[in-house]
Amino acid sequence: MFRQAALIAGKQTYPAQVRQYATLREIETRLKSIKNIKKITKTMMIVASTRLSKAERTKxxxxxxxxxxxxxxxxxxxxKSPLTKEGKDLIITITSDKGLCGxxxxxxAKKIRNLLKENSNADVIAIGDKIKQQILRTHESNVKLAFNGVGKSDPNFLEAxxxxxQILKYIEQSSETYNKVAVYxxxxxxxxxxxxxxxxxxxEQTVNEAPGLCKYEINEDLSVNKDLxxxxxxxxxxxAMGxxxxxxxxxxxNAMDNASKNAGDMINKYSILYNRTRQAVITNELVDIITGASSLD
Incomplete structure (x- = not known):
């Protein structure tokens, strides 16, 4: 009857969908999944807590x-060197390859994008897959070099x-002049x-033009070479990596701690829903039994 009235009015409509209560099996499956996630996040929080003291020493x-x-x-x-205002800027940004850290x-990535909005000609070297992927989405032409496989363990002098x-090789082979390199x-x-x-x-050119370089005992026929x-x-x-x-x-x-707390809240919520739904199912079954027994009488 509803469909016929809609067709007579000249347009086709559909009845609104009514949200149905989840079955006990669906709630139980969801509850089990959340409990497993909580175990994972709690384990990751414990691992991060044990590694934090070592990371602080490394820093x-x-x-x-x-x-x-x-x-x-x-x-x-x-x-104050005059050469710091010349040439092109090179941004070296460092993160890691791992996620699940807030x-x-x-x-x-937001910081680097804001810098590129102010200076769109700056070149970027990305260390870590996470920063590389996010910068490539919006400023692919600015990324000149990228590294991965970092952040798996505490950094050391050999890795740096x-x-x-590789960065020095790129700078030497590049036709650009980078008087200032910023490590983010x-x-x-x-x-x-x-x-x-x-x-x-x-x-070295920028350092040689520094006004306070005279404070150091350097021979007049010598200049600060590129070794510095x-x-x-x-x-x-x-x-920076440390x-x-x-x-x-x-x-x-902190992220895994918050995730564990949120998972605990969801477990409590779904446990209450499961108990209420289970009680409703039992009540409905009792009503059906009593109704059936009454009809037999």
Whole structure:
């Protein structure tokens, strides 16, 4: 009758779909799936918690390598060098290949995208699959070099040296002049927060033009050679990987802890729904039995 009335009105309509209660089997399957997920997230949280202390030690150890370069840049006032405003910018961004660690990778990608909006000519070198995939979606032409297989364990000097070696080869073979190289990484501000920050690396021409370089005893016929730039790049990458690794482990622990708590809340919710549905099924069966017995009388 409803269909005939709709056809007479000149248009076809359909009755609204009514949401049906889930069956006991569906609720039980869902509840079992959530419990399994909670076991996984809780295990991952425990693993991240045990690795966090080692990651913190790695952050401190790798940070010692970059302290001397920071002091040198500060004392020589290299930021005031006239060459820092010339040439092209090179952005080295560091994350890892692993996920399930909250918004740590997406926040870094957002930071790099904002930088590329301000300076669309900057080149990007991505270290880690996560940052590479996200930057390639919007700024494929800016990505010049990418590395993967990082973040599986705590970084070391050999790993950073191999990466910096490939970057130096690219810089030497490139026709562009990079007077300033910025290494972007996630800095663990606290155990529950992180911040995308950067450390600059200046080449030998920029350092030679620094106004405060006279504070150091350097012969007039000599100049700061590229060895300083190569070593500084290596130590900056190592320090950035150490900080990023500690931030990622902490973020993964917090993410898995929150996921476990959310899974616990869902388990309680579905347990109550399962008990209510089960009680309703039993009540309906009792009603059917009593009704059938009454009809037989």
């Amino acid at each position: 401190v150890t790798t940070g010692e390598f970059a302290k001397q370069e920071k002091n040198f840049y500060l004392n020589s006032e290299v930021e 918004s740590i990778h997406s926040s870094m 040296s191999l990466i910096s070696e 990484y996630n800095d663990p501000v606290s155990s529950i927060s992180f911040e995308a920050t950067n450390d600059p690396v200046y080449n 730039f190569e070593y500084a790049l290596n130590t900056k990458i190592l320090s 900080n990023g690794y500690a931030a990622e482990i902490s973020a993964r622990r």
